[in-house]
Amino acid sequence: MNIEILIPLLAAAVQSGTPILYATLGEIFTERSGILNLGVEGTMIIGALSGFLVAKATGNPYIAFVAAGLAGTCAASIHGLVCLVFQGNQVVSGLALTILGVGVANYLGTPYVGLTAPGFDPLPIPLLSELPIVGAIFFSQDLLVYLTYIIPVLIWIFLYNTRFGLSLRAAGEYPAAATAAGLKVVGYRWLGVLGGGFFMGLGGAYLSLAYTHLWTNNLTAGRGWIAVALVIFAFWRPGRAVFGAYLFGGIMALQLRLQASGTQIPSSLLLMLPYALTVAVLVLSSWWRGKTDEPGALGTNILPAD
Amino acid sequence: MSDAPVIRLEKISKSFGEVRANHDISLDIHEGRILALLGENGAGKSTLMSLLAGQSQPDSGTIYFHGTPVSFSSTEKAIEAGIGMVYQHFKLVEAMTVAENIFLGRSDRVWLSRKGLNRSVAEIANQYSMQVDADTQVADLSMGEKQQVEILKLLFRQSNILIFDEPTAVLTPHEANNLFETMRQMKADGKAIVFISHKLEEVMSIADDIAILKRGKIVGLMEAARVSSTRELAEMMVGREVLLEVDHQPMETRQQVLKVSGLNKDGLKDISFEIRQGEIVGIVGVAGNGQKPLVESVCGLQKVDTGVITLLGRDSRDFFARRSWDKALSYIPEDRQGLATCQGLDMLDNFLLTTRQGFQSGPWLPKHEAREKLDYLIKEFDIRPPNAALLAWQLSGGNLQKMVLSREFYRKPRLIVAEQPTQGLDIAAAEDVWNVLLTAREQAGILLITGDLSEALELSDRIGVMYDGQLVSLFSRTDEEMIEAIPQMMAGLA
Numbered sequence: 001m002n003i004e005i006l007i008p009l010l011a012a013a014v015q016s017g018t019p020i021l022y023a024t025l026g027e028i029f030t031e032r033s034g035i036l037n038l039g040v041e042g043t044m045i046i047g048a049l050s051g052f053l054v055a056k057a058t059g060n061p062y063i064a065f066v067a068a069g070l071a072g073t074c075a076a077s078i079h080g081l082v083c084l085v086f087q088g089n090q091v092v093s094g095l096a097l098t099i100l101g102v103g104v105a106n107y108l109g110t111p112y113v114g115l116t117a118p119g120f121d122p123l124p125i126p127l128l129s130e131l132p133i134v135g136a137i138f139f140s141q142d143l144l145v146y147l148t149y150i151i152p153v154l155i156w157i158f159l160y161n162t163r164f165g166l167s168l169r170a171a172g173e174y175p176a177a178a179t180a181a182g183l184k185v186v187g188y189r190w191l192g193v194l195g196g197g198f199f200m201g202l203g204g205a206y207l208s209l210a211y212t213h214l215w216t217n218n219l220t221a222g223r224g225w226i227a228v229a230l231v232i233f234a235f236w237r238p239g240r241a242v243f244g245a246y247l248f249g250g251i252m253a254l255q256l257r258l259q260a261s262g263t264q265i266p267s268s269l270l271l272m273l274p275y276a277l278t279v280a281v282l283v284l285s286s287w288w289r290g291k292t293d294e295p296g297a298l299g300t301n302i303l304p305a306d
Numbered sequence: 307m308s309d310a311p312v313i314r315l316e317k318i319s320k321s322f323g324e325v326r327a328n329h330d331i332s333l334d335i336h337e338g339r340i341l342a343l344l345g346e347n348g349a350g351k352s353t354l355m356s357l358l359a360g361q362s363q364p365d366s367g368t369i370y371f372h373g374t375p376v377s378f379s380s381t382e383k384a385i386e387a388g389i390g391m392v393y394q395h396f397k398l399v400e401a402m403t404v405a406e407n408i409f410l411g412r413s414d415r416v417w418l419s420r421k422g423l424n425r426s427v428a429e430i431a432n433q434y435s436m437q438v439d440a441d442t443q444v445a446d447l448s449m450g451e452k453q454q455v456e457i458l459k460l461l462f463r464q465s466n467i468l469i470f471d472e473p474t475a476v477l478t479p480h481e482a483n484n485l486f487e488t489m490r491q492m493k494a495d496g497k498a499i500v501f502i503s504h505k506l507e508e509v510m511s512i513a514d515d516i517a518i519l520k521r522g523k524i525v526g527l528m529e530a531a532r533v534s535s536t537r538e539l540a541e542m543m544v545g546r547e548v549l550l551e552v553d554h555q556p557m558e559t560r561q562q563v564l565k566v567s568g569l570n571k572d573g574l575k576d577i578s579f580e581i582r583q584g585e586i587v588g589i590v591g592v593a594g595n596g597q598k599p600l601v602e603s604v605c606g607l608q609k610v611d612t613g614v615i616t617l618l619g620r621d622s623r624d625f626f627a628r629r630s631w632d633k634a635l636s637y638i639p640e641d642r643q644g645l646a647t648c649q650g651l652d653m654l655d656n657f658l659l660t661t662r663q664g665f666q667s668g669p670w671l672p673k674h675e676a677r678e679k680l681d682y683l684i685k686e687f688d689i690r691p692p693n694a695a696l697l698a699w700q701l702s703g704g705n706l707q708k709m710v711l712s713r714e715f716y717r718k719p720r721l722i723v724a725e726q727p728t729q730g731l732d733i734a735a736a737e738d739v740w741n742v743l744l745t746a747r748e749q750a751g752i753l754l755i756t757g758d759l760s761e762a763l764e765l766s767d768r769i770g771v772m773y774d775g776q777l778v779s780l781f782s783r784t785d786e787e788m789i790e791a792i793p794q795m796m797a798g799l800a
Contacts, residue, residue: 162416163409166402170410173399180397181411181459182382296401 003133009253010137017249018145019044019206019220023227024234024241025148025155026072026199031231032159033192034172036299037079038094040200041224042101047072047201049105052208052215055117064117065144065205072201073194075101080193084186087301098224105217112215119209120144142210144202151199152238159238168192172295175302185302200224222275229278232285235292244281251277310373312337312467312498313358313389318367320353327353328364329522335467340489340499342509342530344539345519351502352394354519355469358500359391360384385411390465392456394472400445404438408459430461434488450481457488468492469500474508475729478592478757486512504733506536518542552740552764554783557584559767562619563721563751564604569613572599573775577613581751583720586743587780588754588766591796596775597725597755604753605637605723618720636660636719638710640726640755642703646710649699653689654680656698657713683712687738704731711739715746722752728761740765759792771795 051068082088128139159165234240311334360378405423427440518526559582639645728736
């Protein structure tokens, strides 16, 4: 493949990987606190719609972006309520959140299908975007992509270099130890759920505000599920999540290009590619089991002391 | 004991449902002294301490802290008051480093640097001459080292009242001695120490004051210096003469029930021996010298790919392919909460886990029949509280073990593999278990894995010593010369 095709492909990989990256980071943040949130897909699409509606109403994409994050937090709070207050089953609650979110977004979004809203346009960074190859791939993107160059680092610093991060990880690893150390485990799990929901909402907003500038139903198209799988691929580490998200972004971009090039392969098979890769990645990751940072108490509820 | 107590408990009572765990308990804890809480399983020691640690609240009674009544309504409050617990089951995050565990829950800094943490941990560790590397993952530590991490956590929090819940249960004798050294040092620093145990010798050697709990009440409170012998304590503890020796009559050995030859795997080095019906073969050794892979191979939990294991005359693969529920192999695992029982099932369901034979007709499990049998066994083995509907986690360790034993013996096994069968059990329960095992020789051969030398000597007809994956030697209980040499063999010196 020659370089004229490769560079735009890689740039597209970064772009289509970005929403998945936001969602994956959110899910890592949540799972590190011990809560499994399978509602990523629903949370993302609620974020996407909220961002779109706010952008349309205010004309300000920045406000819209933050609003999408907050909408994600609200959606995730349903999961928090079920799991942390009522000790409900985390798997079921997450699945319900996805079904609810997708349903609500499609219902409320139907009148807006095909309409556009102001969003984020590519904003090449002076000097850096002039760099050969790297400039075109990484530094000729939009602002929301640049944000994801910093956020994983911030999350990593939070998790590994602050006492709040240590406590959050302990809440997900072995809550009994955290309780014995005098920590409010449930509080840290709320932090994990709500903070994670915020990033998932941002991931959704990327789709409606930057990736496209318009609303269509089912905008997320399974990206939330890919994020859930990527968390495992990333061994629950923010750094590896970046790598994984771009890998999937690459497959999605490639798949689009192949369709456009008029190949003989049926398009439904090409559309399937990212999901086939998801299965492959999960199988591969399970081989490395034991070396991952999977939180020890992931998916378990904290029972109130009797 | 002239100075005022740092903690005074006055008429503390606590019930769980109908079970009175603590009843009218009054007790003083002094700085610079070691108070031993002695009692059988289920006597209420752990409940009492959980009240102090703020994990639960007393139904009635008052806790005084430096003379003023307080309520430890949460663990944070107890921690603030300087109360620190070293739990029997360590509260450590295995996937984190020693330093991270120690700083967990401390609120004096927001930013944590790995280097800075490690340095401050090393300082305190040196001060108390502990050798733990701050940068190691807790999962890679031995039990003794993990306990040191727990103690370091408390030292870092400047806890002044340290409560040790059966701290020696998981330690080797050498590690236990180190622990006692640390405890004495902390006592000299003016810390108040509460030491929960049911090991009489330990209590006599380390404690200044001894409180004896029995069925939720304090039945004796004395200075250790005034206690004449461990026998006196034991009598108070169980309320009857304790027979610490069992009557071991040799039995005629009959057909072979287990033959292991040339087992070479997972650290095991050419293990060969056989067990016949009518004998107990006790394997002693420091934990981690190959006992686990040996037991798991014999019990079919690991594949036997080198060497041959023959159970009841059949090759192990063949044996496990067509095993019958009774007259076969009974495994009494060390991990009675994880392996032997399902914590969330009641006693009856746990009973039926391995003992369905005789109760099932087609796909149905007529529970009332099993229930009758179990009620009989509960009485026979004196399992308390005697209620088959209790869930496994609601039983104390000793009673749970009795339930497991009653279940396994009911199956009339021909080969019994018992792993630390009396670990964590009180004297009366241990004695029951010993007698049951000795009687079981009539129908079975028994492989006993134990870390308790006196248990092995009391029970075994033949004794084997394991070190570094090898069966160093295997000899008769009458071979005094070899018995003398067991400690050296366990340490790999012979």
